[in-house]
Each structure stands twice: as structure tokens, then as C-alpha cells.
Amino acid sequence: MSSDHGHGADFDKHVNAALGVFVALLCLTCVTVKVAYLDLPTHEAIALALVIALVKGGLVAAFFMHLISERKLIFSVLGITVAFFFVLLLVPMSTSILDHVGHLIVVPHAQAAEPAEHAGHAE
Amino acid sequence: MEIPYTVEPRPDTGLTNGKIGIWLFLASEVMLFGGLFAAYIMLRVGATEWPQGRTILNVKLAFTNTLILISSSITVLLAWASLVRRDLGKFKLYMLITILCGFGFLTIKYFEYTHKFELGLFPRKSTFLAIYFTLTGLHGLHVIGGMSVNAYLLGPGSKLYETNPEWFTNRVENAGLFWHLVDLVWIFLFPVLYLL
Amino acid sequence: MEVKDKHAAHAGHAHHDEHHDHHELGFWRKYVFSTDHKVIGIQYGITALCFLFFGFSLMMMMRWQLAFPGKPLPLIGKLFSDAVMPGGIMLPDFYNQLGAMHGTIMVFLGVVPLGVGAFGNFVLPLQIGAPDMAFPRINMASYQAYLIGGVIMLASFFLPGGAAQSGWTSYPPLSDISPGQTSWLVGMVFLITSSLLGSINFIVTTIQLRAKGLTFMRLPFFVWAQFVTSFLLLLAFPPLEAAAILQFMDRVAGSSFFLPSGLVVSGKLAVASGGGSPLLWQHLFWFLAHPEVYVLILPAMGIVAEVIAANTRKPLWGYRAMVYAVVFLGFMSFVVWAHHMFITGMGTVMASFFQTTTMIISIPSVIILTAFFVSLWGGSIRFPTSMLFVLGFLPMFGIGGLTGLPLGLSFPDIHLHDTLYVIGHFHYVVAPGSIFALMGGVYHWFPKATGRRMNETLGKLHFWPTLICMNGIFFPMFIQGLAGMSRRMFDGGETYAHVAQYVHLNKMMSVSAWCMGVAQLPFIFNFFHSIKHGEKVSDNPWNATTLEWDAPSPPPHGNFLKIPEVFRGPYEYSVPGHKTDFFPQSDPARG
Numbered sequence: 001m002s003s004d005h006g007h008g009a010d011f012d013k014h015v016n017a018a019l020g021v022f023v024a025l026l027c028l029t030c031v032t033v034k035v036a037y038l039d040l041p042t043h044e045a046i047a048l049a050l051v052i053a054l055v056k057g058g059l060v061a062a063f064f065m066h067l068i069s070e071r072k073l074i075f076s077v078l079g080i081t082v083a084f085f086f087v088l089l090l091v092p093m094s095t096s097i098l099d100h101v102g103h104l105i106v107v108p109h110a111q112a113a114e115p116a117e118h119a120g121h122a123e
Numbered sequence: 124m125e126i127p128y129t130v131e132p133r134p135d136t137g138l139t140n141g142k143i144g145i146w147l148f149l150a151s152e153v154m155l156f157g158g159l160f161a162a163y164i165m166l167r168v169g170a171t172e173w174p175q176g177r178t179i180l181n182v183k184l185a186f187t188n189t190l191i192l193i194s195s196s197i198t199v200l201l202a203w204a205s206l207v208r209r210d211l212g213k214f215k216l217y218m219l220i221t222i223l224c225g226f227g228f229l230t231i232k233y234f235e236y237t238h239k240f241e242l243g244l245f246p247r248k249s250t251f252l253a254i255y256f257t258l259t260g261l262h263g264l265h266v267i268g269g270m271s272v273n274a275y276l277l278g279p280g281s282k283l284y285e286t287n288p289e290w291f292t293n294r295v296e297n298a299g300l301f302w303h304l305v306d307l308v309w310i311f312l313f314p315v316l317y318l319l
Numbered sequence: 320m321e322v323k324d325k326h327a328a329h330a331g332h333a334h335h336d337e338h339h340d341h342h343e344l345g346f347w348r349k350y351v352f353s354t355d356h357k358v359i360g361i362q363y364g365i366t367a368l369c370f371l372f373f374g375f376s377l378m379m380m381m382r383w384q385l386a387f388p389g390k391p392l393p394l395i396g397k398l399f400s401d402a403v404m405p406g407g408i409m410l411p412d413f414y415n416q417l418g419a420m421h422g423t424i425m426v427f428l429g430v431v432p433l434g435v436g437a438f439g440n441f442v443l444p445l446q447i448g449a450p451d452m453a454f455p456r457i458n459m460a461s462y463q464a465y466l467i468g469g470v471i472m473l474a475s476f477f478l479p480g481g482a483a484q485s486g487w488t489s490y491p492p493l494s495d496i497s498p499g500q501t502s503w504l505v506g507m508v509f510l511i512t513s514s515l516l517g518s519i520n521f522i523v524t525t526i527q528l529r530a531k532g533l534t535f536m537r538l539p540f541f542v543w544a545q546f547v548t549s550f551l552l553l554l555a556f557p558p559l560e561a562a563a564i565l566q567f568m569d570r571v572a573g574s575s576f577f578l579p580s581g582l583v584v585s586g587k588l589a590v591a592s593g594g595g596s597p598l599l600w601q602h603l604f605w606f607l608a609h610p611e612v613y614v615l616i617l618p619a620m621g622i623v624a625e626v627i628a629a630n631t632r633k634p635l636w637g638y639r640a641m642v643y644a645v646v647f648l649g650f651m652s653f654v655v656w657a658h659h660m661f662i663t664g665m666g667t668v669m670a671s672f673f674q675t676t677t678m679i680i681s682i683p684s685v686i687i688l689t690a691f692f693v694s695l696w697g698g699s700i701r702f703p704t705s706m707l708f709v710l711g712f713l714p715m716f717g718i719g720g721l722t723g724l725p726l727g728l729s730f731p732d733i734h735l736h737d738t739l740y741v742i743g744h745f746h747y748v749v750a751p752g753s754i755f756a757l758m759g760g761v762y763h764w765f766p767k768a769t770g771r772r773m774n775e776t777l778g779k780l781h782f783w784p785t786l787i788c789m790n791g792i793f794f795p796m797f798i799q800g801l802a803g804m805s806r807r808m809f810d811g812g813e814t815y816a817h818v819a820q821y822v823h824l825n826k827m828m829s830v831s832a833w834c835m836g837v838a839q840l841p842f843i844f845n846f847f848h849s850i851k852h853g854e855k856v857s858d859n860p861w862n863a864t865t866l867e868w869d870a871p872s873p874p875p876h877g878n879f880l881k882i883p884e885v886f887r888g889p890y891e892y893s894v895p896g897h898k899t900d901f902f903p904q905s906d907p908a909r910g
Contacts, residue, residue, distance in 0.1 A: 158561025247573030
């Protein structure tokens with residue numbers, strides 16, 4: 001596989017890019033901590049922390065693990081994995097989220113049967 | 124008997140056996156830590172109260188550890204790059220630094236854990252502590268595993284370089300991919316456990 | 320004779336290109352610590368068959384208790400200690416141990432290692448024209464991890480408190496506190512490791528080591544089935560490993576991952592931090608265990624495809640549809656798991672989602688089964704024992720599959736969940752389903768592994784009673800389950816008024832089980848006896864088309880005398896104008 005990368009200027013570019021990513025990762029780590037101490041409300045804090053982590057992770061994957069120049073087959077494997085990873089993570093969230101959403105979808109006829117209640121809502 | 128495409132890539136896929144193999148393994152590791160992250164989410168969503176990580180855990184130490192792992196990631200990449208450039212001396216230097224970074228990480232972890240235990244903070248005390256110790260513990264085991272492989276490649280394994288430098292370079296690349304995953308997992312663990 | 324000539328040719332070619340293949344390996348390197356996929360496949364096969372019969376023996380003991388609750392087990396009852404069977408009478412805890420271990424052993428130590436470890440390892444490299452697996456040493460490690468895991472599982476019977484006794488599903492809070500579970504968890508970690516190593520090997524081998532001209536759409540269906548199965552194992556097992564780690568922490572470190580707050584055990588508040596969720600275990604467990612059931616059936620379907628094609632002398636009908644179906648099935652298997660959890664209080668939206676995906680997943684199974692049935696139409700069918708088992712598989716798997724439908728719908732499942740109906744359903748798919756196909760595979764590939772065939776009379780003596788007994792054991796379970804008889808009751812439902820009229824069926828089911836045990840004896844004898852004394856046959860006794868039949872029987876180290884090249888699809892039987900009724904994949908001739 002090393003033959004794919006070769007010894008020439010192309011490879012040097014790749015290594016230099018990785019060094020750049022290294023510096024970026026150090027900075028982003030500091031940003032992660034700084035942002036945490038801003039004491040944002042929980043949902044925003046989680047979202048922001050995950051976004052930064054995803055960026056950092058993406059950089060590691062793309063440049064350190066050279067996914068950016070990798071073959072299609074590897075992407076397919078990863079694609080499937082990522083899809084199922086999210087299915088797995090949705091499991092625990094679904095118990096609360098789906099029931100909230102479900103309440104909006106399933107209940108319409110019950111709403112029709114109780115017009116008095118809805119008169120009170122500013123719809 | 125030789126297995127084809129161990130060293131030279133197969134023309135239609137463009138990949139060696141080891142490269143596909145390590146990525147498949149990494150895919151399974153993503154699902155393993157995914158299972159634990161799913162557990163974290165479920166436990167936290169279902170909890171009546173959940174402490175903010177920084178009130179219990181040592182953010183400074185973990186921040187340092189994050190920097191250490193990120194640094195070790197670049198050094199393992201430079202170790203592989205040295206081999207591509209056929210510089211065995213540089214490879215050994217960078218690989219040694221990578222392993223030392225691993226030791227540094229584990230040492231800090233050791234101090235973190237023992238400090239928790241001194242304060243009576245064990246996994247049985249709360250689900251937060253339980254998931255903290257389990258996630259970082261499993262991650263720590265992976266650090267040890269990665270370090271062992273790296274140490275082998277630095278030591279007895281490097282003999283392969285003399286007879287088949289291409290094959291050895293590929294092995295270091297694949298081991299490096301594992302090490303990057305260890306770093307990647309920590310990049311998520313750190314904010315989730317310590318900061319949120 | 321053909322066999323002798325091949326050996327002479329082999330002797331001449333022994334050193335033709337491999338300068339590594341110089342010395343003859345000693346006994347230990349050749350038979351025990353081998354890296355040859357065929358040896359490893361046979362190791363898996365024999366080990367798995369032993370575990371299968373052991374697991375079945377546990378069930379034969381349980382069936383005594385179900386047929387004659389509270390009566391001492393004759394003959395062997397006194398062999399057990401008073402801790403588990405005082406006076407030969409089974410204690411409830413021991414019944415639970417037998418039940419949990421029966422399930423665990425059959426699934427994780429029996430059927431999967433046989434279907435994937437044995438058949439996959441032995442046949443796959445041969446069918447793709449490869450010299451071995453991509454990672455031979457990892458292959459050896461995979462078998463060793465399996466063996467260690469199996470030994471740990473079996474050894475747990477001798478621990479104080481006995482083996483795991485919380486069902487093969489190990490639901491907490493019970494599994495967090497009952498005996499034997501820790502060694503179950505440790506055993507599972509070894510088994511999962513074995514499985515992961517194996518699945519990586521299979522996937523890389525299938526992608527990288529296919530012979531020249533063997534494109535994906537020319538692969539035998541068996542290889543496709545193993546390929547999809549390997550992805551299921553690779554991605555679905557790790558969440559169970561995560562769950563096992565969490566349960567291990569609960570038991571050993573006192574954490575409360577699965578212990579809810581306020582849990583009361585035997586009248587006392589549990590000493591734990593609480594805050595945990597038993598449902599968390601169920602989600603993580605079933606995330607694996609549902610794809611696992613497809614791991615149980617897919618290799619079997621692969622075997623069915625090969626045996627049908629060879630014994631109908633016509634191409635498999637709907638090959639392309641079957642390939643798409645099996646890949647689609649693999650994907651869908653990851654999003655149906657909560658149909659095992661309909662009764663846990665989930666909302667209607669979640670129930671509807673999983674019910675829908677479950678209904679959808681039945682489609683590819685139906686496509687595959689239909690293709691098998693249609694493949695028989697107009698064929699010149701031969702009936703060696705392998706074909707008998709495979710033909711038996713078809714309606715039996717049909718019954719198993721159809722009875723799964725009311726279970727996959729959330730409202731009938733309210734009535735049927737955790738009843739004997741469920742047990743009947745899954746046993747139909749696994750026992751006269753998968754295991755029949757695996758048995759067929761043994762009879763089919765035995766000549767390739769040994770150069771001899773198994774005795775046909777003994778084969779029929781094995782098949783017919785087994786088929787009848789399978790139905791005798793499992794069909795009444797649907798009746799009992801519909802009446803509301805709960806599963807895992809050590810008294811066989813004796814104390815429940817609502818099932819009183821069907822309890823008597825237990826006796827007939829148990830007698831069928833014991834007769835089925837006896838019916839396996841001809842098979843065991845046949846298997847070992849034929850290794851040395853079976854009728855010698857050629858390298859391709861079935862006149863089949865796939866690549867494994869090109870290799871000598873048994874194949875040497877490296878498998879093929881010359882590297883195969885593939886020119887056509889896997890099932891070119893009865894090609895018009897061709898001089899014989901089969902056209903091997905590797906035959907370079909044009910028509």
C-alpha cells in the first residue's frame with residue numbers, strides 16, 4: 001500500500017497536511033475546554049461539544065488515517081458501520097423522543113373528541 | 124504457501140489483505156464503543172439527576188491526556204512516514220515517542236483513578252462513576268493493547284524490515300490506524316465525560 | 320483409478336512452486352496447532368457437534384422433568400449431586416441452569432460454530448479457488464478462543480451455585496445477582512472474540528482471494544451467505560460485548576448499570592446505587608441477538624442452495640434475486656430487534672416501527688425459500704441423504720417462518736410472548752431448519768474432506784426418525800403456547816389451570832425427544848466409521864460444478880494442484896448442447 005503513496009513530493013504534501021492537522025487538533029482541544037466553561041444550557045452544550053468532537057474526529061480520520069485518499073471499498077465498510085452505529089445510538093434516545101413525536105402523530109382523533117380543551121390553546 | 128495480496132495490493136480492489144482487515148476490526152471497535160456510548164445516553168436520559176463531569180473529574184489531567192494522545196497520533200504517523208522514506212532510524216525514534224506518550228497517558232490515568240478511590244469514588248457509588256470507569260477503563264485497555272503492538276513493531280517485529288521493508292511498512296501503517304482509533308475514541312470520551 | 324492418479328500427480332507437483340512447503344509438519348503442528356483452514360474447519364466441526372449433542376442431552380434431561388415433574392430421573396439421576404438433583408429429582412434452580420445453558424450452548428457453541436466455523440472455514444476458500452484463508456494464524460486463534468470459551472461455559476456447571484441460570488437471554492436484574500453468570504460473561508467474551516476474528520478473515524478472504532474470473536455474481540450462493548453472515552457477526556456482536564462488560568461490572572464491581580433504583584430482592588432493598596435500566600441490557604442484547612438468528616439460518620440456506628443445485632441437475636432459480644434478498648436481509652436484520660421487546664411498555668410508535676420492519680424482513684426470506692422450491696420444478700432429482708435433509712428443511716423452515724409472523728406483529732405478540740409458541744417457532748427454524756441443512760452439508764461434503772462417502776442406509780435411518788421426532792417435539796408447542804402456557808416453567812405448566820388440557824402433551828413431546836436422541840446414533844457411528852471404511856469415491860462424486868470439487872479429496876495443503884480460473888457461473892447444469900449435464904466453473908472449454 002505504501003507504493004500508492006510513493007516517496008515523492010505528493011507524499012511530503014500529505015505528511016505536511018497531517019502536521020497542519022496536528023496543530024489544528026491542539027487548538028480545537030483548547031476550544032473544546034473553553035466552550036465548556038461558557039456554561040451554555042445543557043442541550044446547546046452537548047450539541048456544540050459533539051460538533052467540535054466530530055470536526056476533530058473527522059480530521060483524524062481524514063488525514064491521520066488517510067481516509068481522504070482511501071479506496072471506495074473501505075468507505076463502503078465504514079458507511080455501513082456508521083449507519084448501524086447511529087441506529088445503535090438511537091436506541092436509548094428513542095424511548096423518550098419517539099414518544100414525544102408519537103404524541104403528535106397518534107393523537108389527532110382524540111383532539112377532535114375534546115374541542116373544549118383546544119379552545120383554550122392559542123392555536 | 125504464500126497467501127496472495129499480503130504485501131502487494133490486489134489490482135481490482137487496490138488494497139492489501141491487512142488494510143481491509145484492520146478497517147474491519149476498527150469497524151467492530153466503533154460498534155463496541157458505540158454500545159457503551161448508547162448505554163451512557165440511555166442512563167443519562169433516564170436519570171433524575173446527573174452530575175456535571177467537571178465537578179467530579181479532573182479536567183486539567185484529562186486535557187493534558189488529550190494533548191498527549193493527539194501528539195502520539197502524529198508521531199505514529201511520522202513513524203510510518205519514515206518507513207515509507209526508508210529511514211529506519213527515524214521510524215524507531217518516532218515509534219519510541221509514541222510508546223512513551225502511551226505511558227504518559229496511562230500514568231496520568233493511574234493518578235486519576237487512585238485519587239478517585241482515595242475519595243471513596245468507586246463504580247458502585249453512582250451510574251455516572253460506573254460508566255466513567257467502564258468507558259475510560261476499556262479505552263485504557265485499548266491503549267495498553269496498542270502500546271504492546273507498537274512495542275513489538277519497535278522491537279522484535281522490526282527485523283522484518285531487513286527482508287521485506289514493504290510488508291513491515293504496511294504493518295506499521297495498520298498498527299497506526301488502530302492507534303488513531305484509540306485517539307479518536309478519546310476525542311469523544313473527553314468532552315462527554317469530563318465537560319458535559 | 321482416478322484417485323490414485325491424482326495422488327501420483329500430487330507427488331510430482333509437491334514442490335512445484337512453494338519453497339516454503341519444505342518440511343513435513345509434526346503431529347502437533349499438523350492436527351492441533353494447524354493454520355490450514357481445512358484442519359481448522361474439521362476441528363470446529365467435531366467440537367461443535369460434540370457441543371450440539373451435549374446441549375441436546377441437557378434438553379433430554381429437562382424433558383424428563385417436563386413430562387414427569389417431581390419424579391426421579393431413572394438410571395442417571397443418581398449420578399448428580401444432592402445439590403442439584405437430590406434423590407434424582409431435579410431442583411428448579413438446576414432446571415434453570417439446564418435451560419439457560421441449553422440455549423447458550425446450542426446457539427453459541429453448536430449451530431453457529433458448525434455453520435460458520437466448520438462449513439465456512441472448510442468450504443469457502445475451496446469454493447473461491449483460494450489456497451487458504453487470508454489470515455491463517457488468526458484463523459487458528461479464532462478456533463482456540465472458541466474452544467476456551469466453550470470449556471469455560473461447560474466448566475461453570477461445577478462452580479458452587481452452578482452454571483448460569485437466567486436464560487440464554489440473561490435479563491437483569493436476575494442475571495446481575497444469580498450464580499454462574501460471571502463465567503457465562505467471561506465465556507461469551509472469548510466466543511465473541513473468536514467470532515470477530517473469524518468474520519474479519521471471511522470478509523477479507525472473500526474480497527481478496529477469489530480466483531481469476533470469479534466475479535461476485537459468479538460466487539456460489541453459499542459464499543454470499545457466509546459473506547453477509549460475517550458482516551452481521553462483525554457489527555452486531557460488539558454491542559453485546561459492551562453489554563457483557565457492563566453486566567460484569569455490575570456483578571464484580573457492584574455498579575448499577577442494570578439495577579433500577581429502589582430494587583427489592585427477597586424483601587430487602589438492594590444494596591446498590593440504582594439508576595440503572597434493565598431495558599438497557601435488553602436493547603444491547605437483542606441488537607446482537609436478532610442478527611444472530613440470521614447468522615443461524617444464513618449458512619444453512621447457503622448449504623441448501625449447493626445441495627439442491629447438485630441434486631436437481633439444473634441451475635438454481637432466481638440466483639440474482641436470492642443474492643439481493645440475502646444482502647437486503649442482512650441490512651434489515653439490524654433494525655428489527657425490538658420485536659423481542661414488545662411487552663416492555665414501549666409506546667405505539669416504537670412498536671409500529673419495529674413491527675413494520677419485521678414484516679418487511681420476511682420478504683427476502685420468502686424470496687429465498689420460494690427460489691429453493693421453484694428450483695426443484697422440472698429437475699432430475701436425486702435423493703442421497705444430503706438431499707433428504709435439505710428437502711426436509713424446506714417445509715420445516717416454512718412452518719418456522721410462518722409461525723414467526725404473529726410474533727412479529729405487536730398485538731398478537733401480547734398474547735404469545737414468552738409462551739411455548741415462541742419456543743415452537745424458533746425451534747422449527749433452528750432445529751428441523753438450520754440443523755437439518757447442516758446435517759445435509761455433512762453428508763454432502765464428507766466425500767470432499769475424506770475421499771469417502773457416508774453410508775446411505777444409515778443416513779436414511781438417521782433422517783426419517785429425526786424428521787418425525789422433530790415434529791413430535793415442536794408442533795404441540797404451538798398448541799400449548801396458544802393456550803397460554805408460559806415458557807421456562809420447570810413443572811411444565813402443571814400448576815396452571817388455563818393450560819391443564821394441554822399439559823399431557825409434554826409426555827409425547829418428551830418421548831419424541833428421547834427417540835430423536837436415539838436416532839442420532841446411526842449418524843455418529845456412520846460419521847466415524849466412514850472416515851476409514853466408507854466407500855471410496857472420486858473427487859467429484861456428485862458431479863457438481865463449483866470449484867471445491869476440482870480439488871483432490873481430501874485437498875492437500877494449498878488446496879489446488881493448479882490455480883483455478885473461472886469461466887462461468889456456479890450452477891451451469893444441463894446446459895443445452897453440452898456433452899455432460901454439468902459444466903464446471905473452471906472448465907475452460909467453450910460449449
